Amino acid sequence: MAGLLVLNFCIIHLAPGDPAIALGGEHGDAAYYASLRSRFGLDRPLPEQLLTYVSNVLHGDLGTSFVHGRSVTRVIAERVPATLLLVGTALVLSSVAGVALGILAAGFRRRSVGVTLNVAALLGYATPLFWLGQIALLAPAVGTGLFPVQGMTDARHPQTGLAHLADVLHHLVLPAVVLAINELALTMRLVRTGLLEALGADYVRAARAKGLPEALVVRHALRNVMLPVLTVIGSRAGMFLSGAVLVEVVFAWPGLGRLLLSSLLSRDYPVLLGMFLIMSVGVVLANLITDLTYARLDPRIHYQ
Amino acid sequence: MRRRRLTVLALLLSAVITLLVGVPARAQDQPVRGGTIVVAIVADPGHLNPAITTSGATHAASELIYNGLLGRDERGDPVPELAESWQVEQGGAVYRFRLRDGVKWHDGKPFTAADVKFTFEEVLLKFHARTRASMGSLLAAVEAPDDRTVIFRFKQPYAPLLYQLEATEAPIIARHLYQGSDPQTNPANGNPIGTGPFEFVSYTKGTEIRLARNPAYFKPGLPYPDALVMRIIPDLSVQVLALENGEADFLWELPGPLLSRIKSDTRFQTARTGYHPGGSNCIMTMSFNLERPILKEVRVRQAIAHALDRQAFLSQILFGEGKVATAPISSEISWAHAAGLALPRSDRAEAERLLEGVGWKKEGEGPRTARGVPGVPDGTRLSIDFLHFPAFAKYGELVRQQLGTVGISVVLRPLEPAVFAPTVFKDRNFDSNVISYCNGPDPEIGVRRMYHSSQIGPAPFTNAAAYRNPRVDALFDDASRTVEREKRSRLYRQIQEIVVQDVPYYWLVETVNTRAWTARCSGFRAWTGLFAEGAFCRR
Numbered sequence: 001m002a003g004l005l006v007l008n009f010c011i012i013h014l015a016p017g018d019p020a021i022a023l024g025g026e027h028g029d030a031a032y033y034a035s036l037r038s039r040f041g042l043d044r045p046l047p048e049q050l051l052t053y054v055s056n057v058l059h060g061d062l063g064t065s066f067v068h069g070r071s072v073t074r075v076i077a078e079r080v081p082a083t084l085l086l087v088g089t090a091l092v093l094s095s096v097a098g099v100a101l102g103i104l105a106a107g108f109r110r111r112s113v114g115v116t117l118n119v120a121a122l123l124g125y126a127t128p129l130f131w132l133g134q135i136a137l138l139a140p141a142v143g144t145g146l147f148p149v150q151g152m153t154d155a156r157h158p159q160t161g162l163a164h165l166a167d168v169l170h171h172l173v174l175p176a177v178v179l180a181i182n183e184l185a186l187t188m189r190l191v192r193t194g195l196l197e198a199l200g201a202d203y204v205r206a207a208r209a210k211g212l213p214e215a216l217v218v219r220h221a222l223r224n225v226m227l228p229v230l231t232v233i234g235s236r237a238g239m240f241l242s243g244a245v246l247v248e249v250v251f252a253w254p255g256l257g258r259l260l261l262s263s264l265l266s267r268d269y270p271v272l273l274g275m276f277l278i279m280s281v282g283v284v285l286a287n288l289i290t291d292l293t294y295a296r297l298d299p300r301i302h303y304q
Numbered sequence: 305m306r307r308r309r310l311t312v313l314a315l316l317l318s319a320v321i322t323l324l325v326g327v328p329a330r331a332q333d334q335p336v337r338g339g340t341i342v343v344a345i346v347a348d349p350g351h352l353n354p355a356i357t358t359s360g361a362t363h364a365a366s367e368l369i370y371n372g373l374l375g376r377d378e379r380g381d382p383v384p385e386l387a388e389s390w391q392v393e394q395g396g397a398v399y400r401f402r403l404r405d406g407v408k409w410h411d412g413k414p415f416t417a418a419d420v421k422f423t424f425e426e427v428l429l430k431f432h433a434r435t436r437a438s439m440g441s442l443l444a445a446v447e448a449p450d451d452r453t454v455i456f457r458f459k460q461p462y463a464p465l466l467y468q469l470e471a472t473e474a475p476i477i478a479r480h481l482y483q484g485s486d487p488q489t490n491p492a493n494g495n496p497i498g499t500g501p502f503e504f505v506s507y508t509k510g511t512e513i514r515l516a517r518n519p520a521y522f523k524p525g526l527p528y529p530d531a532l533v534m535r536i537i538p539d540l541s542v543q544v545l546a547l548e549n550g551e552a553d554f555l556w557e558l559p560g561p562l563l564s565r566i567k568s569d570t571r572f573q574t575a576r577t578g579y580h581p582g583g584s585n586c587i588m589t590m591s592f593n594l595e596r597p598i599l600k601e602v603r604v605r606q607a608i609a610h611a612l613d614r615q616a617f618l619s620q621i622l623f624g625e626g627k628v629a630t631a632p633i634s635s636e637i638s639w640a641h642a643a644g645l646a647l648p649r650s651d652r653a654e655a656e657r658l659l660e661g662v663g664w665k666k667e668g669e670g671p672r673t674a675r676g677v678p679g680v681p682d683g684t685r686l687s688i689d690f691l692h693f694p695a696f697a698k699y700g701e702l703v704r705q706q707l708g709t710v711g712i713s714v715v716l717r718p719l720e721p722a723v724f725a726p727t728v729f730k731d732r733n734f735d736s737n738v739i740s741y742c743n744g745p746d747p748e749i750g751v752r753r754m755y756h757s758s759q760i761g762p763a764p765f766t767n768a769a770a771y772r773n774p775r776v777d778a779l780f781d782d783a784s785r786t787v788e789r790e791k792r793s794r795l796y797r798q799i800q801e802i803v804v805q806d807v808p809y810y811w812l813v814e815t816v817n818t819r820a821w822t823a824r825c826s827g828f829r830a831w832t833g834l835f836a837e838g839a840f841c842r843r
Contacts, residue, residue, distance in 0.1 A: 016723040021764050030763050032433055039488070067350040068509070069489055078509050134541070149545045155342045155512055155533040155552075252537040254510030262348055262538075265720065 005054050008276040012269055013046060019066055019267035040066055053273065062277070063270035067263070072274040076256065082152060083255035085168075086247070087240050089176040094183035095233055099226075101184070102191025103218065109196065117188070124185030129243050133178045133250035147174050150252035175251040179243050183236060190232060194225035226297055234290025238283045335840045340531040341825065343836065344543040344552040348510055348536055351493040354475045355423060356431035360582020363472055364556060365513050365534050367581060367833030369410075370475035370498035373401055373420065373454070374466060378831055380636070380745055382466040386415065386476060386499065387454070396461035396787030403452045407522045409478050410503045417448035422479035424456075427487045435474055437763075438749050439465070442784075463787045464746035471500070471833045472581050473745070501527040501837045511536060528827070528840035547572065547820060553841060554821040554828060556580075560623040566820050573823050575830040576625065576816045578636035583742030585634040585750070588617070588699065590810040591728075591737050591768035597679040598688060599735060603658045605807040608736075609648035610655035611710045612703065617813050621698045625818055629811035632800045633751055634743040636814070639793050640751075642800040647811070655710045659686070664711070671713035687713035688735035691728060694718045699738045699812070725764035732761060732770070739768060740815065747796055752780050755803060771808035 020036040037043045041052070056063060062072035101117055108114035148154065152171050159167045198204060198221035207217050245257035252258075256275060263271040295301045347361035354363045354370060375385040387401040407415040424446045428435045442462050447455040456465060468474055476499070481492040496504045499522070502515035513534040517527055535552060537543045540559040544566060546552040558566055558574070566572050578585040592599045592608075599605060614628045627635065631642045648654075660666075663677035664686050672686040692700045697718055704714040717734075719727060727733050744750035753759045757777050759766040776799055783795040803809070819830040825841040 016727075017720060018723075018726045021721070021725040032436060033763065065350075069351055069493065075509070082510075145549060148551055149549050150537050150542050150551060151535060152511060155535045156340050249538050250542060252535075252539070252542060254508070254536070258348075258510055258538065 002054065004277070004280055005057055005273075006050065008273050008280075009050050009053055012272055012276075013049075017267045019269060057277070062274040065263075065268055065271045067266050067268045067271070072270045075259070075271055076274050076278060079254065079256045079259045082253060083241075083244055083248070083257065085172065086175055086179060086253055086255055087244055089172060090179035090183070090243075091233070091240060093176060094180040094187055097180075098184045098187025099191050099222075099229070102188040103195060103222070105188060105192040106195040106199070107218075109192070118192070121185040121188045121192075124181045125189065127181070129178060129182065129246045132181055133175075133247060136174050136178050147171075149174070152254055175247050175253050178251075179240070179247045182243065183233070183240065186236075187229060187233065190229050191222075191225060194228060195221060198222075198224050223297060227294065230290055230293055230297070234286050234293075237286030238279070241279055241282065335528050335827065335838075336842050337528050337530075337840070339529050339841050339843060340533060341529045341554065341836060341839060341841055342533045342535055342552045343554045343556075344537045344546060345534050345556065346536075346538055346540065346543075349513070352496045352504065352507065352513070353477065353487070353490075353493040354471065355427045355477045356487050356493070358433045358582070360580065363581030363833060366496065367471040367475065367500070368502045368515060368532065368836060369496050369500045369504055370471050370477070371500050371834070372470040372472075372474050372476065373403075374469040375834065376467075376470050376745070376832055378829075380467070380831070382469065385470070386420075387469075390466070392466075392787065394461075396463055396785075397458045399456040399465055401454045401456075403454065404522055405452065407499055408520050409480075409499055410497045410518060411478075412520075413478070413480055414451075415476075415478075415499050416451040417454045418451070419479045420454045420476055421446045421448040422483060423476045424474070427477060427482065428474055431487060432474070434744070434749060435468060437753075438468065461785045461787050463784060463792060464748040467745040468749065470745075472584075473749075501834065502532050505531075523837070527837055529836075532836055544820075547822065550822070553825050554819070554836070554839075556817065556819060558818045558820050560621070560625065563623050563625060563818060571823055572820050573825075574818050574820045575828070576818050577830040578634065578814070578816055579831045580742075580817050581833050583740075583750070584744055585636040586740045586742040586815050587629050587632075587634055588696075588812045588815060589739055589741045589754075590703070590812060591739055592808060592810075593732065593735050593768075594770050594772075594808060595732060596688075596735050598677075598684075598686070600679060601662055601677070602805075602807060603662050604664070605810070606648055607655040607658035607662075607710065608707060608712065609807055609810045610651045610658065611712070612706050612810065612812070613650040614812050615650070616706070617699065617702055620702065622813060622815065626813050626815045629814050632803050632809070632811055633747055633796060634814055637743055637745070637747060639789055640747045640796040642797040645800060645804050647804060648807070652710055659710065659712075666711050670711075672711040685713065686711060687715060689715045689717050691717045691719055691724060691734045691737035693721055693724060696738050696740075703736075703738070726762075728768055729764045729766060730762040737768065738812070739765065741765070741809075748784050751796075752784070754809065755799070756780050769808035771803075771806070773802065773806065776802055 019040065019042065020033040034043070041049060053063070064070065065072055065075050068075050105114045105117040105121070148171050153159070153164070153167050204217055204221055207220060241257070244255060245260055247253065248255045248257035249261055259271065260275050263275065345361070345364050349359070349362040349365040351362060352366040352369065354366045371386045373385060373387040374382040377383050386403060386407060388404045389402045391400045393400060403417055409415055429440050429443065430436065439462060442458050442460065443456065444459050445457045447457065449455065478497050481497055482490055494507060501518055501521050501523070503518045505514040505516050507513045515532045517530050521527065537546055537552070540557065541562065543552060543555050544558065544562045547555055567574050592605050594600060618624060618626055618628055630647060631645050633641045635641045659672060663675050664672040665675045667673045670685070674680045674682055674684040674686070676682065690700050690703055700716040700718070704716060707714050728737055741754055742750050753766045755767060755771055755776050757767070757772040760770045779795050779799045783792050786792045786795065819828065821828055825839060827839040829835050829838065
């Protein structure tokens with residue numbers, strides 16, 4: 001943990017740039033920028049700043065944002081729900097649809113459905129998110145008007161209760177689909193390949209010889225296929241977060257990704273450090289959850 | 305008989321057409337009350353106190369909540385706002401303002417001269433970088449002898465004051481909320497109270513700022529809509545899509561590639577302006593580091609200027625929106641802009657002749673080689689670096705391509721703004737760069753900083769060239785003390801004639817901002833921060 005804090009601190013302070021200029025804008029005199037640096041403690045030696053930072057974090061204080069003038073914990077906490085909703089939806093969507101389509105592609109591998117799904121998965125995996133985002137935006141803008149192209153709610157008609165929930169879900173569709181596409185394609189290809197391999201294994205041949213229905217056979221095989229699939233999904237939690245930065249910027253989704261980008265441009269060190277910490281913890285947690293899920297899927301794995 | 309019938313029919317038809325066309329035209333001019341206007345802004349402002357920053361993000365989002373002592377009309381001239389009249393005394397060393405009666409803050413407390421005195425002395429002169437830099441050392445006192453009179457006393461005649469009192473340069477904030485506190489951390493920065501046409505309702509970070517009509521606004525009948533929402537949409541292309549999708553009504557700026565699409569669409573209206581809350585009347589300017597041996601020689605700088613085809617910058621980068629600069633001061637400040645100056649024209653042969661004359665010889669392919677260039681070892685290749693913001697990458701590409709044709713190699717160094725500023729102004733680690741120098745409403749604010757020798761580093765966006773000319777310094781000092789516009793105009797003309805000869809910079813193109821809004825709405829004033837004060841939308 002301490003190593004992580006020091007590493008994050010060093011990375012950020014090694015990057016060139018001056019928060020005082022980003023904050024103060026142009027036209028200031030030297031004394032003005034000096035006063036800004038002094039206000040934020042940026043005029044103190046770097047080791048002293050590092051010690052203060054580590055000590056504050058260990059006491060649960062992530063500092064105060066240069067730009068927002070409020071506690072980093074609050075600034076980040078305000079953005080967490082939006083990102084959790086977006087990433088969570090995309091994760092569920094990519095996992096569930098990825099597995100389902102993977103089974104379909106394996107089952108119909110020699111038919112046009114299977115081939116089409118396979119080609120679509122290849123394209124989906126190879127397409128950059130920002131491009132996909134723009135295309136997804138263009139479609140509703142040039143005519144259909146089915147989905148809003150920005151934000152999390154309707155600016156003109158703010159809603160409450162269930163209507164608010166429906167409004168948020170309506171705004172969620174495009175960004176969640178765009179964020180999910182890459183991972184969905186990857187999951188589908190993994191499931192398809194794994195399933196094709198497993199269905200040729202001896203235990204499947206034995207099960208079929210015993211007269212088990214095909215659906216049950218696929219279920220048995222799928223259980224074994226899911227282990228590597230889960231590993232990949234878990235290990236790509238970080239990818240989801242980095243994808244969220246792009247998707248949130250394109251769709252003006254008010255989450256952590258956009259906060260990260262704006263903090264980077266304004267050199268808001270406290271917010272950046274806080275976000276690095278939270279993202280690191282998030283990735284570790286995702287891996288932990290993956291490990292725990294192994295035990296449920298594979299009876300041979302026990303944690304003591 | 306038949307002809308008469310036809311004539312009557314034609315008259316009737318034309319009457320019907322006139323009615324049909326005329327009725328909507330009149331309805332269009334008639335303000336409509338109520339509704340919500342959605343304005344797209346690019347960045348989260350962080351806070352909503354425009355008196356403590358020059359940040360364009362904060363000013364774009366918050367100026368409708370406040371007022372300045374004066375406003376500005378479409379030509380940029382001062383008009384009454386919180387002050388209803390003013391007098392200039394002692395040759396421009398004293399300004400006396402009479403404030404409007406009955407103006408109230410959004411919390412119901414009365415606005416008085418004490419608010420103005422407090423705002424200038426305790427906030428603007430300490431935290432608003434432009435106001436502090438321009439008048440901070442010259443202002444002797446701000447006096448409030450009674451509730452409706454404010455007197456500014458300067459140590460010497462100070463000409464530009466009347467152009468620095470709008471909400472962008474000097475928004476007035478409430479003394480009763482800020483007195484005795486640190487203005488930078490006061491909670492009112494996130495829950496602002498002003499005198500402006502709209503009251504603050506809520507600020508959802510990263511999403512939007514909601515404002516409501518100020519029913520007690522001192523301009524009777526204004527504003528028209530019930531609510532105004534500043535929606536944060538960072539990507540300009542997405543802003544355009546939101547406009548097309550009906551999710552936004554007003555955009556501060558249009559991205560170049562989409563200009564023609566929106567302009568040719570009858571569903572939208574556009575207007576061009578040199579004003580921007582982050583800086584007005586800007587010229588994209590190439591700076592030469594005069595401390596570098598290669599660029600010390602004026603003929604090399606002239607050669608670079610001759611090698612550049614500025615029309616290509618206008619058409620290829622700005623898509624024709626703007627104009628090729630014809631003087632060092634923006635044509636938007638018409639009284640100070642020197643017409644008819646002979647800036648180096650695009651002439652590749654002249655550029656090559658000048659370089660040969662200095663000793664930069666063409667020896668085979670690639671960049672030229674020094675042969676007897678003063679201060680440069682023989683054999684040195686003619687290569688300069690060129691720093692630019694990532695957003696200005698196209699300027700770099702054109703400069704590299706055009707200078708390459710006369711044997712000057714250009715190495716591009718894209719740097720983020722937060723890195724660019726210290727590299728150029730503090731470390732002075734560059735040969736050339738491109739900067740959007742904004743002249744502001746008066747040359748004293750945005751032009752002096754580029755040329756006066758007292759403005760050389762480390763403060764950002766000052767004299768990047770490190771240009772030193774005692775004659776130019778004296779003329780600027782003279783101009784800042786002169787109030788009569790004709791005299792100032794003559795002084796600025798002399799300055800421009802000198803710097804065009806010295807070429808410490810090369811003035812590429814004047815940029816403009818194109819605002820866009822849905823044709824359902826009218827009354828937007830593109831040239832001011834109070835842009836939606838008189839706006840309304842039909843449903």
